[in-house]
Amino acid sequence: MKNTLLKIALLPVAFFMLTNCGNDDAVDPVASIDAIQANSIEILTGGDAKTWKISSAQLDANGTILDLSSNFNITDDEFIFSGTVENGMLNWRPGHAVNLEGTTNQETLLDYYLGPISSSVTFYTDSGTSLTTLDGAFTFDVVDANTITGVLTTSGRQASGDLSITLTQKMQADYASIPANGLDFSLVTSFTTENSNILGAEIATGFIGSYSENSFYIITRDDSQITIPGDPGPEQILKFNIDTNTFEENLFYQDQYVTKRLNIINNELVVFGGQFANTYPLNPNGDPTSIFQHDLALTRFGFSVQNDLAYITGGDTAQNDLANKIRSYNYITNEIQEIAILPVTRFRSDNEVVNDKLYIFGGRNGFNIGNPIPEKESYILNILTGEITSFDMPDDPYSSNASRNEHLIYVGYETRTDNGSDDDDSFDKTINFGVYNTLDDSFTVLAHNLDDSAEFTTIEAMTVFNGNLYVIYGDTSNPATVSIFSAPI
Template structure:
């Protein structure tokens, strides 16, 4: 079709506005696209962190270069000791416990170098307390199981009050025989038992904790070192006693006065039979060492009763043993007194106590068909307070006192009954309360009316000698139970002439030895003392 010029002009004039509009619209769209692209570009850059953005102009694509993470290097865990190494460490520790490097012919013995008592009231340093310093620990090996194991023999000896809230109340008056506790050495190289855990602290030290009362979670924190010969007490060859107190109201005759000291109350107790009143009474006295106050009470009785009194302290009770009855009361003397008769009527029997058990020694009277009765060891039943036979020795031995160290009962001297002139016995014996073994030992002299008290590995012993005018008629000596040696000791008094005394009793309170003697001119009691740490 042909267009005429006039029409062409008209067409152009009609189409031109359309084209201009159309071009403007396209330009506007192009600007919008460019704006959108620019915004996206800026947005991508803003959101990128530590990553490079690369625009590939060839294919108009945007690609992100991703950095590969570094491979984590895991250090290998150190290997633990092998079973062989653990076994060797266990055996090395057991060897340390039992091997005696002193070569003194006895088992290796450990003792406490430091100790703290931990209970509900706090922690007390009790290292210097005499009731803890006498403890000993002996380890032995055992092949009773596949474990590296053994047995600990703990010689507890003097007891402690596990509820103490001050050092002044730590000591109690009980004395214990050794206990044996099985232990194993575990893979952590610890010495363990339900009641204790110990470890090797240094080459020569064992430390750890010992539970002393599970109910209150009271425990001892201890360090143990080997006990050497220098750590044992040495028997003195000479003692100079110092004046302490005169008890002019206490009468004695021939080893009849009971005498004992208390670490718990820091007091001395005395008892004797008073024949001046009716009904008869057995008087009991408590003398406070610090305040010097004398308290007293009396035990009334009817019927026959020999003169002798023997005193023992068990827990917080004072036990008064007469010849035919036993009485108990609080160690403060302010409680009701309970008295129990027993079948035998013993004359000046000896006595000793361990593990809250009182033992009576001899005291049987002769009968016509048996003028020399055997020597019997009896126990006092804590429930019925009757006497039970423990051991009988077929020999005559009377007015002989004894003392117990660990599980060994030592009895010293005595008199052959009905001997005329007096036949004094120059031997003592050791009876083991666990296995019943009996061993004799010699005394320097024959003695009777003996008395004794223990001090760690020592037993102080006194006894009466035949009367010689103007001469001391007593013997004093010390038995070392560790070396089985007996030393005769020279003693002097400050307040009385030695030729005028009979020794009635010995006792130790907090490292001080007290001696009660009868002034034979008036039958009154005099007490003197010596600090054992000064010897």
């Protein structure tokens, strides 16, 4: 392919040489450019659709060149080219945004997951190898059969700065893979707590990792710190710094339900609770920077984010009347919209979003009233079209947690079986893990080494970051020992 490109590229030179020599069979320069453009499109698309990755990235930060090549928000980008010379297309999957206004490597890191962007691709006039897309925000050159070089000037809301990038073809080995030997968990840290809701409330606790802070956050309602009898405990944020192995605590007193889902949008902590949505900086210090009272009265609902929108599934305390709704929450405008209706109700069912599709895993058809039934049927909402499809998990999850790793979604879920006891609250419980592959819509069950032999031992929440799956694990007795375990993935 390289030799072919070289020969075609020499055609315009041959044209001038032949013309100067008076050759009547001179090469048509327009035909030459057409041939070069056709060859460039063949390289970009592979004849159909071809995926490229960023192999190197340098940011010019006011004259200082920063090498961002190994940053998490660079390695997760995908550029998928398709189409023809006349109708070339790019589907850019940026993953997490890059702060192009950063002046240090650390400042360029953003916990800010973005959805795909589609844009036409056009050649510059009289060029066979120079192209532009994303409304001029990405200009690039086809160098050879496996190299594209260009300048990207946009990423999320940050739209200034010149990111010089080199793209190479993304191969199968470059994709995140499912651990062949399952999950081997080891202890990260543990602590004892009394009358807290970190454990035992079944996906009521929020948990997420921050790449830019190299920390993870736990959000719960801590009823051990009630100051007025009869009032609920404060909203408690625990930040664990992996570098220093230390916790920091932030408390905010607010009358709200126990369920608190947590995510990060554009380097801000967004805590979405049953009645309020609170926003904090990544180093919370006191009250939230913004408070939005939505009064939806939600509990044990799913929550995930893409762009500036969070997606909320199920969990209405009105039970079967309303718990089948899918809503979007815009944390910039505080607008909540109902965007779809599931064919069933769902509680204790987590969700995750990958490239404009929302995946909802198992859960129960009710909260606590009327002996709710766990169900394996799970759902996919195409956010762009509104289409809902379904698939079955291998088991019937009583509750589920989900966390994204590129195109893979890790799912931690609990199953329960009757142990024959006369006690209605006695059962055999099993902790399970699996991975949903969004590329081929397959579900793989993973072996693991967490002990679930004790009746009240559970996983309460989980998150993926820094190449590891982290889980909140422990016994729901009071006082409880809360443990954080991690497994490399």
